[in-house]
Amino acid sequence: MVQSKIAKALLSPFSLLYGLGVGFRNWTYRQKLRKSIEFSVPVISVGNLSVGGAGKTPHIEYLIRGLSPYLNIATLSRGYRRKTRGFLEVLPQMNAEQVGDEPLQYARKFPDLMVTVAEERAYAIPEIIGRRPDTQLVLLDDAFQHRAVKPGLNILLTEFSNPYTRDHLLPSGRLREWRSGAARADLIVVSKCPRDLTREAADALIAEIDPLSHQQVFFSYYDYAAPYYMLDHRYRLKMDEGVNVLLISAIANTEYLIDHLKRQSPHVQSLEYEDHHYFNRRDLATLQLRFQEMPAGHKAIITTEKDATRLELHRDFIRDERLPIFVLPLAVRFHFGEGPEFDRIVRDYLLQFKA
Structure with a gap:
């Protein structure tokens, strides 16, 4: 301070x-x-x-x-x-x-x-x-x-x-x-x-x-609505099953989002970058390692709709490595x-x- x-x-x-x-x-x-x-x-x-x-x-x-x-x-x-x-x-x-x-x-x-x-x-x-x-x-x-x-x-x-x-x-x-x-x-x-x-x-x-x-x-x-699988929007993640979350984001001010996730999940980790950051292969490798290090059990990677448009540039890597990235949609009330x-x-x- x-x-x-x-x-x-x-x-x-x-x-x-x-x-x-x-x-x-x-x-x-x-x-x-x-x-x-x-x-x-x-x-x-x-x-x-x-x-x-x-x-x-x-x-x-x-x-x-x-x-x-x-x-x-x-x-x-x-x-x-x-x-x-x-x-x-x-x-x-x-x-x-x-x-x-x-x-x-x-x-x-x-x-x-x-x-x-x-x-x-x-x-x-x-x-x-x-x-x-x-x-x-x-x-x-x-x-x-x-x-x-x-x-x-x-x-x-x-x-x-x-x-x-x-x-x-x-x-x-x-x-x-x-x-x-x-x-x-x-x-x-x-x-x-x-x-x-x-x-x-x-x-x-x-x-x-x-x-x-x-x-x-x-x-x-x-x-916030139920997160959907980034590579196939038909599949939704049920947050009421105690899923452990790894958040990857490149947006300004994530506190509001993290507070929401902590009310839904027993364990939340965050991997944050500057606003509008374009993710590179090193970032994806870090994401993969952080996800693997999380305790075994029900776990998922969550991102925002805006971040998903930039993560999609690595769609092939995400698919080949089977990274369970889910997108969290929201609406204003x-x-x-x-x-x-x-x-x-x-x-x-x-x-x-x-x-």
Whole structure:
């Protein structure tokens, strides 16, 4: 704890310099020295103030599930750490190196969805409309700081365990911009909440966030389903049989996931890498050794849906070595029965949209 405080103090001058830079950039947009483009199609952005871990992908999927039966939707992501450049339409048969892990996850889970990646969203949206003129909604993934596009509805996520109100600018903290940037949000979702969150705890955090008059705060959590076998989705792992778990993950902030697994399993080990890490053969060999060293009995390897898209690059090795890797799916739920109210706000924005 003391070392952490010392490190933050040493890094604070660099955070100030970073903050001045990002503050100047935002000032140029406020003064209209740079222009934020609006489009003739509804645009909803889901993002956060911090670097990774707030749950943007599951919340985008929540919107897709709720809206895709009624609208032609396209998603637009940067395709973080992909090994290609420019605008690409993501197809299910592509791999994570081509398009990024999260876009590939969307394309495979929602085959009727138009999934796209591009570095410059302002140029990509006209490309989407040109290719699919019937597009009725664009969902921007992780675009809160991408000021070149002005979304019609801006959804800001912040983690319950580390809300932006208690965080600091990079590099002493995890914030990408000053806390005041939250003022651009229309909805604020406190994500990864405990399943037993009380109304009192929620109200205390609302008071801490101190939302503006136009903002509404929601609280969400993850509802995990039974893990499925990575190489054949038909086979499910029954966690109620006391299975020992080895978790392999390369996502930001695994505490929430590990807490869930510990409630399901008598023994949980974790093999963790940096967010979006591309697993190599050495990583797979380490995984194999760690799994072999686990006590004999009922045991399995578990990973996330996002990590599975990168592990799949080693599909042949996993099959040949018979590694029992299971993927843990999840869905977003809202506390206090407020899911319908969240849905209503999104629906009202779409109904009232004027090109």
